[in-house]
Amino acid sequence: MALNSKKRKQNDHEELPPSFDEAVNMEMLSDEEGGVDIESDNGDLDDFPELDPDSDENDDEEYESEDEEEEESDSEQLHIFPKVKTVVSDITGQEKRVYPEIEPDYDSDSSTEDTPNRVGDIPMHWYDDLPHVGYDMDGKRILKPARGDELDRFLETVEDPTSWTSAFDKTAQADKPLTAEELDLIRRLYANEVPDAEYDPYEPTTEWFTGKGKKEVMPLSAAPEPKRRWVPSKWEHKKVMKIVRAIRQGRILPNKTKVTSTPQFYSIWGESSSSHAPPLPAPKPPLPTNSESYNPPEEYLPTEEEKKQWEETDPEDRERDYLPEKYSALRLVPGYGRFIKDRFNRQLDLYMAPRVQRVKLNIDPNSLIPKLPSPNSLKPFPTYKSLQVPHASMARCISVSPDGAWVVSGDETGVIALWEVNVGKAVKKWKFNGKIGTVEWCPRADVSYFVVGTEDMLHFIIPPNLPPTVLQLSQSILAPSTLPPVPETPSPVKWSTPSSTVWTDDTAILTIQLPSSSGLPVQIAWHRRGDYLASVSTGGSQGAVWIHQISRRHSQAPFKKVRGKVQLVLFHPIKPCFFVAASFFLTQQYVRMYNLSEQKLLKTLQPGIKWISSMDVHPSGDHLIVGGYDRKLCWFDLELSDKPYKVLRYHTRAIRSLQFHPTYPLFASSSDDGAIQIFHSRIYNDLMTDPLIVPLKILRGHEVTKGLGVLQVKWCSRHPWLVSGGADGAVNVWCS
């Protein structure tokens, strides 16, 4: 036992200083005791004193020795308290504890040795750099003894055979030979043995409480043994019985037979089904066609280009997921590489693709085309080109006389030609400087003259060969002998008439000088009575629109301020109303309808056209058509709404001109694509019936030059005839 060996060591150690022995001798009797103890340790370990209740009868000494030894071992372990002795007091007769006396000698402590150095137990390397190693009792330095150099030391080791078993002692500043014990310790460490030589790892077990005669006979507690120690548990029994019963009833199978993993099939559709409607079945994939055959007719085989195209397109975009192939025998057909992929795609479709129920369109596309009366039943309308009047350049403007017999046409070189509709031969030509912007006959039946618009000017011209009464009346209206009084506010527009002596057929009888820089008049609109006319010029701001009164020889600007740019104006055929088509910035286009007598805005129509090119009112005054450069034609029902009743887009290029026929239910539109479209437009008196619009005929005959087609169309008032002026310089008459 480690404890015992330690103790003995202690004892050995204690033997060394005799003074200590002497000191404790008188009371401790330690020597003998110690010897006995060693012996008992070594030999008679079995004799552990039994814990005997009768031990009280032991004699004092023995007891004391026992006690002392225990105490001693305890103190050896703890090293806290000195050994205690219990003696019977002589005075009281009671037991008392007696502590050994402490002698305050240096000898009492084994650590105090007779060394000259008195620095104490400090790390000696503090003196490494100093010449001394400490101080003696008198406080004098103890100098380090002189030590030889390395060579001396080497020589010493060579000479001294014990030098290898010695080590340098710092306190003594000298080599000291190691003791035999120390050497043994080093050897043991070196050999991986237990360092303590005394330790025996194979000691026999000491049986303290087992073995014969060593059992505890008496119980530790006096409590009676509880019943649960020997009666079987009721609750355990109940639990077991529960399981037993379950096993007997077959609820618990001791060796559970494995349920077969394959699903058992039975007549699932035997019982009546729920009233739920079945979910819609998934659409089936299309059935294979001839091209999928292993041996298709040869025409199904793709050409090289088709193959290449198929390979270049993405798999998602391909119309077919395979390329038709032809094999001469079934045995030559290879496996289809995309089979699994196809199946997988089908499954993806089944569970990931959103399904929409679509009504399959099974309609005849021709049924979508509106059924309209045949054009043949809506005759007469112009169908063919009856004659052609050539012009040197673009025939930009034409006008038909109110009786429908005469036509004036103007072109860009400034030439005005007057010709008969039936004949087509120019009776007279006038030449003006610059372009002709517009030409318009006066709508009055009892007079006959027309207005020509050139740069900043309006010329009033009376055609030749008139009956004398008409001529006279025309002259008196345009150049009355007594001029009306000049208005007080001076107008920028000047009316001038040459003196009657110089009147000829070649010159204008009346000229209106518009304010300078007002540009070319592009439109002249006559009031139905023929007394007022409105002119629209390209240039100028508010000066673009002027209303001229012939009888008073007076011009006025109807708008003080116009938002945007006026493009077209029109007089209402019945009411005192005035239409203005204007563009406001580039985005907003509108047609405004003003009441002239009350001088207020009646309506703003929104055609939704980018660029308004032309406009006309139906003779009934309730319908308005507006054409635009963006190819659209809007039909407005003025009673109905501000929005167009119908928007038609049939020309491939910009619409240039539009006109309703004054008497027949017809209207025509011309476009830059060189075509003229004739429509039948019937308007019912019944407000509930929508107007009937029937396309009748497309007249082609004008050539497109410089991107311009037919620039203007005009109807002859008494016949269903049409006069059209084109950019190719031809003025055509179309007859029914």
Place this chain on the structure above:
Amino acid sequence: MGRLRQKGKAGAAKAYVTRSASIKKLQCSLADFRRLCILKGIFPREPKSRKRANKGSSAPTSFYYAKDIAYLAHEPVLKKLREHKAFAKKLSRALGRGEWSSAKSLEENKPVYKLDHIIKERYPTFIDAIRDIDDALCMIFLFASLPSNPRIPPSLIENCSRLAAEWQLYVMRSHSLRKAFLSIKGVYYQAEIMDQTVTWLVPYQFTQNIPIDVDVRVMLTFLELYQTLLGFVFFKLYTDAGLVYPPPLDAKKDEVAAGVGAYILQESSQKAEKSAPKIKIVEVDGRQVSGKDVYKTIKSLALSSSNVMDVDVPTVEHNPRDTEEEFIVQPSKSDETASSLPTLQSIEALPPSINTSLFAPYTFWLSRETSRPVFEFLVRSFAGRIGWPSSSGGGSPFDESDESITHVIIDRPVIDQSQEPDEQRARRLKRKHVQPQWVVDCINAGKIILEAPYAQGQILPPHLSPFGEYEGAYNPALLTNDEEAAEGESEDEDVEIEDAEPEDTEALKAVAIAATEDAAALRAAELAAEAAGIDPSAFEKEVAQSRRKSKKNSSNGVDEAEADMNKMLMSNKQKKLYEKVKYSQNKRNLERSKLEEKKKDLQRQKRKEAKT
């Protein structure tokens, strides 16, 4: 004024849920959600306005009906999936701790879900199930031919091949196969079961490899459902036919690769007795014939007598008493009900039924290079007998030397057979050697067609799809008959004229075209033609032709122009619809005309080759 409506409380926002929202609601993983969707047949829907359905967001998502998801929340399978998740956690923990016994007991009590209720729910009636087994069959046949790998256990493949064999057995026994088509993808079969057409595709016998971009999990989930569905469907089909399901497997035969023949069809005697009042079974030539079969045979007799001359249809002797029982006409009090009875006309108006015992009088021998499963199935479905060499598998009912063999299905080029023994030659001459396509073409034609074009070594006639194409599609069979002749004639004429006056014809044509315009020009043209020395009769012919042409053109032109003008007044919506319809029409027409042109080119080439 009504109550103010809060946004997102009604309408599309409430009726649809996005996928992520539904996953969140069901508290399951995306994989589980997918599995559920596959099993329950729930698919995304396309709302009218995606923005409205997604609460104003236009992010690309898929939408489900909120009600579908609400039903899913009560799904027992979902519960089982959750249990399985817990089980997987427990098992992995047990394995991690090395608690082998608890792991084993966990494994034994692993939660397993059943799909019976889903089958019943998705297909409330048997007809619904039959209608939807196309995809199931395709998958089963595909997996029956796949090699096993760690993802696809052999037991699964075995089960698939068992189901495939059971299906084939049933189709063969009930003679319900109608059409077959050899395509480049595989063999398409179409059967008619309970008046529902079932089409399935079987790949050719080659090893398939699953591509990387295919998610096997999805396929396996589908397969799980399909296996259960087909099990129930086959159970019903077999029991209705008075057979035991599942048919027992003869292990010995299976060992020698007898294929379909390894399964034994057993009649369930008790069940047959029970179902006797429902389905009459008449034994003819050791074969069961139901009343339906009798009826069909009568019909086919009537038909075949008119158009099929070279086939002797086996006349099935039917018991007159039976038929009387079948068609008991109750003497009606009024004659009005008589109209509901099938009249001769109504029977004739029915689509021509297929002669299901087409190959009954013949016995076939399969050459070794032909695919046994395909042709065994085809021939036996049409009541033929078939044998095969042992190299194609065991179970052949007879061997090659059998005297009753009438046809040999052979797919190899002709070889020199001068050295063959006399016996073999005699045998060879007695039998008809046909290429495999003959069998399929016979089935699709519904009659036995001439063997000569299909004889060994012949270039086969094209194999056409029996399923037909869309209406107005290019018909390769039609053009060969009509237009070929017409075109041939016209071309011949052209050739003649060319031969006569090659240099004058151009002038003649131009003149004739000009002459159609007016009388004066005609007169002038006549004179010019005379001057040029052209035969007057030829000239007149030419004029008449060009006149006809111009008339046709002009009349067409007027109509078209009018229609075009009327199009102006179509509304924008109508115009778009019109263009859409026209687009598809034009596309179809273009396709057809392309094929026709190709055909003509090919014919011209052939004729040229024939001449030279």
